[in-house]
Amino acid sequence: MRKLLITGASGFLGWHLCQIAKQNWQVYGTYCSHDLEIPGINLIKLNLTDFAELKQIFQEIQPDAVIHTAARSQPNFCQTHPEESHLVNVIASCNIAGLCADYQIPCAFTSTDLVFDGLNAPYKETDAVCPVNIYGEQKVLAEIGMLERYPMTAVCRMPLMFGNATPTATSFIQPFIEILTAGKELNLFIDEFRTPASADTAAQGLLLALEKVHGIIHLGGKERISRYDFGRLLVEVFQLPETGLKGCRQQDVKMAAPRPADVSLDSSQAFILGYKPLSIKEELEAIKSIEVNT
CATH class of the missing domain: 3.40.50.720 (NAD(P)-binding Rossmann-like Domain)
Structure with missing residues (x-):
């Protein structure tokens, strides 16, 4: 090989x-x-x-x-x-x-x-x-x-x-899931767009x-999607409590590094x-199925 x-x-x-x-x-x-x-x-x-x-x-x-x-x-x-x-x-x-x-x-x-x-x-x-x-x-x-x-x-x-967590690293969805599962508030940008x-x-x-x-x-x-709308899909697929999901704007959060609004x-x-991404919903469903089976 x-x-x-x-x-x-x-x-x-x-x-x-x-x-x-x-x-x-x-x-x-x-x-x-x-x-x-x-x-x-x-x-x-x-x-x-x-x-x-x-x-x-x-x-x-x-x-x-x-x-x-x-x-x-x-x-x-x-x-x-x-x-x-x-x-x-x-x-x-x-x-x-x-x-x-x-x-x-x-x-x-x-x-x-x-x-x-x-x-x-x-x-x-x-x-x-x-x-x-x-x-x-x-x-x-x-x-x-x-x-x-x-x-x-x-x-x-x-x-x-x-994606799924690894032995040494997580992606941004793991803390999102933890926060919402615990019934806490999760603020996500409505004005930041990416193509995840x-x-x-x-x-x-x-x-x-x-x-x-x-x-x-x-x-x-x-797909081009905001952080907030991504969070809504996450709630739907993982069947999380949605009451804690809130929208905010980039200007509401102080960070060391400036962030661009839309880098789709x-x-x-x-x-x-031949690159073939699935829809975000399909990607999340695949991730959920792996977590269920491990």
């Missing part, structure tokens, strides 16, 4: 990607601080910001392809720790692209819909980037740097992602892009290639 190196295997997306990729690849997954075991995956502790360590991993594994999901992906953290997050989000990403260029192997990178300012959605791959926070800025720098080092890189702009996709769907998109894309591709879901992605290019 071909060898696939996945960075960030302990992260939410990385863990789900490992589960799907291991069906067709011999998977090597890296982690930094969250020690874990994933059946069928060769796990390696790696500090991505140490180039000598990174280079040694490439020499030892001799991967046939790389998917780089590891990141400091919390916008508020990046806003308050710009230098620390830059090392991971920009420098390490560019170094990975450089090593993939040296080995002449396919490389896919997880960027974000937050490279846009939210004023002209839905966004196509050709639209100008204009991030409003440091995390978005760092991802733009990584996109540019990686494609300069290795134009064959598949730069995958990822949407808001959700499940982690499993996003992982399938990444594997597709790894094989078929050179340059930028959008891997958003099929036009993912029609990916759909043409």
Whole structure:
């Protein structure tokens, strides 16, 4: 089997990607601080910001392809720790692209819909980037740097992602479910719009892009939806108490990182290639069925 190196295997997306990729690849997954075991995956502790360590991993594994999901992906953290997050989000990403260029192997990178300012959605791959926070800025720098080092890189702009909890990570729906189940109030934005996709769907998109894309591709879901309306679907599918679900506006919540209002992605290019997200309701029903059976 071909060898696939996945960075960030302990992260939410990385863990789900490992589960799907291991069906067709011999998977090597890296982690930094969250020690874990994933059946069928060769796990390696790696500090991505140490180039000598990174280079040694490439020499030892001799991967046939790389998917780089590891990141400091919390916008508020990046806003308050710009230098620390830059090392991971920009420098390490560019170094990975450089090593993939040296080995002449396919490389896919997880960027974000937050490279846009939210004023002209839905966004196509050709639209100008204009991030409003440091995390978005760092991802733009990584996109540019990686494609300069290795134009064959598949730069995958990822949407808001959700799914079943992993041993080391949750998505945003787990705390939502807990809050509503406890009868507490959950305030969700009525004026923030995204094109969400499940982690499993996003992982399938990444594997597709790894094989078929050179340059930028959008891997958003099929539907543009507000956080609040997403919450309503969650209530419906998981049969949660809806009395606690309240709508609010972005301006009502103070956060370190500014947030764009609408970064919905036009993912029609990916759909043409065979990327097939389900509807959000179908995605949530699939997640619920897994939770019921585990």
